[in-house]
Amino acid sequence: GDSVTQMEGPVTLSEEAFLTINCTYTATGYPSLFWYVQYPGEGLQLLLKATKADDKGSNKGFEATYRKETTSFHLEKGSVQVSDSAVYFCALSDRGTGNQFYFGTGTSLTVIP
Amino acid sequence: DSGVTQTPKHLITATGQRVTLRCSPRSGDLSVYWYQQSLDQGLQFLIQYYNGEERAKGNILERFSAQQFPDLHSELNLSSLELGDSALYFCASSVVAGGPGDTQYFGPGTRLTVL
Numbered sequence: 001g002d003s004v005t006q007m008e009g010p011v012t013l014s015e016e017a018f019l020t021i022n023c024t025y026t027a028t029g030y031p032s033l034f035w036y037v038q039y040p041g042e043g044l045q046l047l048l049k050a051t052k053a054d055d056k057g058s059n060k061g062f063e064a065t066y067r068k069e070t071t072s073f074h075l076e077k078g079s080v081q082v083s084d085s086a087v088y089f090c091a092l093s094d095r096g097t098g099n100q101f102y103f104g105t106g107t108s109l110t111v112i113p
Numbered sequence: 114d115s116g117v118t119q120t121p122k123h124l125i126t127a128t129g130q131r132v133t134l135r136c137s138p139r140s141g142d143l144s145v146y147w148y149q150q151s152l153d154q155g156l157q158f159l160i161q162y163y164n165g166e167e168r169a170k171g172n173i174l175e176r177f178s179a180q181q182f183p184d185l186h187s188e189l190n191l192s193s194l195e196l197g198d199s200a201l202y203f204c205a206s207s208v209v210a211g212g213p214g215d216t217q218y219f220g221p222g223t224r225l226t227v228l
Contacts, residue, residue, distance in 0.1 A: 032215070034216070036219075042221060042222075043115065043117075043203055043219035043220050043221045043222050044156075044203065044205075044219040045115065045219065046216055046217075046218065049216060089156065093215065100158065100161070100169050100171070101146070101158060101217060102158075103155070103156045103158075105155045105156075106155060106156065
């Protein structure tokens with residue numbers, strides 16, 4: 001079945017460091033891929049998405065490229081800030097399974113000044 | 114602010130009781146999804162409704178049920194509550210039943226504590 005595997009956390013970085021959070025997926029059809037962010041005490045917010053292979057989603061300095069050949073959608077940011085501290089979820093929506101969403105387990109990021 | 118509202122924000126109750134969580138989707142969204150988030154299980158999909166009809170079912174217990182009303186708001190009913198049901202319950206909505214890039218927008222959640 002469909003699934004999303006995310007890099008285990010927690011991740012702790014210094015401000016201005018480079019961030020990569022790995023995400024790989026398994027899907028039976030042609031999935032759309034998403035990154036959601038959850039700040040402390042809040043619900044999930046869409047960070048970025050990509051709907052087909054080689055698409056790049058970007059928002060707030062974060063980027064992720066839909067790589068069909070490696071079934072990956074890694075999240076990157078060149079220079080993290082303290083305000084980026086949150087939990088990041090990779091997710092997919094697969095037309096082949098009725099567009100049900102599958103979420104990864106989440107990766108907690110803490111950025112220290 | 115995602116435009117999805119959930120009430121109540123917090124709920125404290127006892128084992129064996131029944132509670133109802135309410136969700137209002139974003140204006141124009143026809144689909145509503147319910148999720149449970151706990152520390153040990155992560156984010157679990159429970160159930161989806163589209164325009165009043167059940168569309169997909171995930172890891173929803175038989176003690177739980179949901180419905181979507183004609184005005185598109187949804188309620189999640191949890192009965193015979195157990196300690197393990199303590200969690201954050203999120204509602205999300207999307208425009209359609211899901212399609213390429215159809216995005217789910219999440220509410221702020223209801224924190225349920227079962228004592």
